Amino acid sequence: MSGSESYDPSKYPPVAVTVDVVLLTIMEDSLAALLVRRGADPFKGSYALPGGFVTPDETLATAAARELQEETGARGMHLEQLGTYGDPGRDPRMRVVSVAYLALIPNPPEVVGGSDAASAEWSPVATFLDNTLPESTSILAFDHRRILKDGVERARGKLEYSGLATAFCADEFTVGELRRVYEIVWGVDLDARNFHRKVTGTLGFLEPTGEMTTRGGGRPAQLFRRGPTQTLNPPILRPSPTVI
Amino acid sequence: MSGSESYDPSKYPPVAVTVDVVLLTIMEDSLAALLVRRGADPFKGSYALPGGFVTPDETLATAAARELQEETGARGMHLEQLGTYGDPGRDPRMRVVSVAYLALIPNPPEVVGGSDAASAEWSPVATFLDNTLPESTSILAFDHRRILKDGVERARGKLEYSGLATAFCADEFTVGELRRVYEIVWGVDLDARNFHRKVTGTLGFLEPTGEMTTRGGGRPAQLFRRGPTQTLNPPILRPSPTVI
């Protein structure tokens, strides 16, 4: 809003405000996003991000969480604001300003099936973001490809300097499971031994539960919970793409 | 927007969409923000961020740039989206969702005096963010303190890993001038010699003009322009607050 005298909210231009959510998980060794298939024009038959109107009495974040629960039944996952997309013409029907959120959910994603008529599905993000795939048969509605791309970028970047990766893990997890998150989201191989030293040496990142597990095979591994640290210092460095 | 069937933009709830801008500069050795004094209720007499409605045919970023030009006459400065603030009740008159932008402008800030009736002023951000100052006599309207704080945080963080600092410098600048930006925004002292090596050694950050200057006294210094690099690798590390 403005401090200028020209500001009179009773004469606001007609705009609709919605939230769209990029919900990511790790499924079968790849990064996947929740998408809904559109049953009506415009973009009938295309996939779109889950989302909807912001109702008068809820915050933007609450609206995003509500939409997520309607589609997945899940609550309490990581949720952060991603950005706002409001170009005129992005929705052919009217001016729609959409506040996008990024959400992350642990490994075995909830089975889909909300109160909603539209069907939601998990798809590998590469299907929609990788240009080298066979003829973009998979097209996202509106500017949702851009939003999905921004969400994936955000997640990739934040793994370096925040504890975000643990949002992809169950409540208790091993160092190996955490490493696999980094490897899948970044699409790289990490040295298991140096990774182990790094994450266990970063104070506040991981908290040992004292328990061990043998799931995954091999020698039993310690179980950890997320620690209180929000920013990782030193960061977990992403290997720079090897120049050839 | 939604892929669900419940989405009908013709029945959107009444919401106003505005842009607010955190415009920062460096003035007299401190970080300062442009604020306008409100001439009407609510918050009459308080300071607020410059901003206003998004008109039907402009993008969000264009609206922010337009508001800035109306207040300062300046154009072409760095401008990036900061975040969106839409809690119900943040404006007592109606539901207002505000998309905040962060803008940076070089050293000698343009004199203020736009077409607008309201008067704009530069104030050190510490006046509004530092809690230890005498009784918060300086209060920002709405949730603008939070927005200002988020903007300053963003700028501080991005100095580390992006070329953002050059947005505070004139077209041509010396390494010493660039260093002063870092020192003022971060509120730390940096070793001039190591800083020089670091920034001149980061490929694509600075481009030598070939010219020299003696402004600022002492031995003549090389002049540089911003280079093409968007992300700094390696980053310019902010000294960690020394634990005592």
Next chain:
DNA sequence: CCAAAAGTGTTGCTTTTACACCCATGA
């Protein structure tokens, strides 16, 4: 036994830091 994953030790290299030192100007 072997394979697989967890975890520790060590070594050489790169980066960072701290600071000694010299340079080129204006006053």
Next chain:
DNA sequence: TCATGGGTGTAAAAGCAACACTTTTGG
């Protein structure tokens, strides 16, 4: 001449990557 800021050299310390090696399970 001195004060001021610009810039280079260098050595100690810290951080990081690569990889040999040991541990503990399941099959």
